[in-house]
Amino acid sequence: MPRVTIIGSGFAALTAVRTLRKAATETALTLVSPRAELVYYPGLIWVPTGLRTGDDLRIPLESFLRRMGVKHVAAEVTGLGNGGRVLETTAGEIENDGLIIGSGGRYMKKLPGSEHMILPCEGIAAAQRIRDRLQGMDGGTIAMGFAGNPKEPAAMRGGPLFEFLFGIDSYLRRQNRRERFELIFFTPAEKPGNRLGPKAVAGLQAEMNKRGIRTHLGHRLKGFAPQRVMTEGGELDADLILFIPGMTGSQWFDNTDLPRSEGGFIKADRQCRVDGMERVYVAGDSGSFPGPEWMPKQAHMADLQAKAAAANLADELAGRQPTATYRVELLCIVDAHDRGMLVARNEKHNLVLPAMRLFHWLKRGFEWRYLRQYR
The missing domain is CATH 3.50.50.60 (FAD/NAD(P)-binding domain)
Structure with a gap:
């Protein structure tokens, strides 16, 4: 049975879990992160004004991982060896047949x-x-x-x-x-x-x-x-x-041979493959990807890249040519506590709709719907 390791427990990593489990049902999945929990970072904007508490945004993942048949290793990643086939962590080495990096970035x-x-x-x-x-x-x-x-x-x-x-x-x-x-x-x-x-x-x-x-x-x-x-x-x-x-890349990247962009992120192609490494993919804030200069580092883009990365790795493990790519899309509601402005942008169009209460409630509704799959 192929062994796939996924790093992180944020948007990119969890979307990769769901996509892989659907596309490669016989794959042994291991998720590596310090804690088996998702912190819903987009909701942080509502904590200072009392619309959310920390407990509202901290989602335990034990039930989700059990449903997905995923083994969780509570550890920090410290390095990468053997061309990506061995992940080095504070809990020991983890071997894999495929790797998806979704550990995010860090602030400078x-x-x-x-x-x-x-x-x-x-x-x-x-x-x-x-x-x-x-x-x-x-x-x-x-x-x-x-x-x-x-x-x-x-x-x-x-x-x-x-x-x-x-x-x-x-x-x-x-x-x-x-x-x-x-x-x-x-x-x-x-x-x-x-x-x-x-x-x-x-x-x-x-x-x-x-x-x-x-x-x-x-x-x-x-x-x-x-x-x-x-x-x-x-x-x-x-x-x-x-x-x-x-932002720049995670600290543990410095202890690896991962190819880096000038800004410190992992260099990848449009299929989310890490340059020069076999069956190693990256999604979300960890990576530097081809695209327009306005391509965002946001949860929505991380989800799109994770779907492409997981689909391509599943194809590789099955002996098929990976062909999935991500669409470049910026989609957000700039919220103001009780109303929000909708902004959508892709490589052809740019839509901006003025602030209204409907968009605030749409943002809250999306949060409920998104988190429901992990509760």
Whole structure:
């Protein structure tokens, strides 16, 4: 029986499990991750404003893995040997006949003084810190921003930052406290949100103007200090700093012969095959893939790549030529606590629909439907 190892327990890894189990029923599947749980990161935007708790977003996977017939190894990955056939972990070596890497990326905390900011997409604990800080503030200045990886511009998380920004604004207004706060949005980009398309950029800037959010755009970041954001265009005083830095590859990649992009990710082709390695695939934030410069690193794209990777590995194990590819598609609802703006983009079209309550409830409905398959 072929043995397949999948690394991670996020969107890419779990989609790979479902796709492989459907396409290769006689395959022995092993999932390697520190914990048998899925953290639904898109829902972090609602933790600071009380729409979600950490327990709402932390999904135990034991039942799902049992239904899928998957063995879980609770371990950290430390390296890769024998051309990808041996995965090195803190629980020992795991041999495989095929490997899918879906372990995600990591944030580049290289700016001086990063300890003075909160990285809201880092996890549940970070989102809860923001919630607690907001509840304890009588007023003040909140500065929120993001940056990218200069060597791989697509490796950024801009969308969630806009959601934290607009969501906190809406939250303070509902509490009748907004007039006591100044909100500032900062980023080195001159046109933030450009990957969403020109219409989205205009819409986001118009929304910030309407909400009275001050902007500080196009200035390279120098670092952070207690209650201060430092840029080449001046300093911003802030009582609370939320910042999402650019992304790069996981630390364990450094202990392998995996081919790397300039930005630190695993190089792959349009079939999600890792360059120069046999039956080794990558999906989601771990990889650097061919496509337009706006191709997103988001959950939806990770799912599309994982489906292609798993289908191709199943074909290889069955002696067939792998032919599946992923479509490049950006699909998101930029939520603002009680309403959302829909943005859809592919290689032919770019659709932007203005914020409305329907899209907020669609986003919540999608969360329920998506998580239902893992509960």
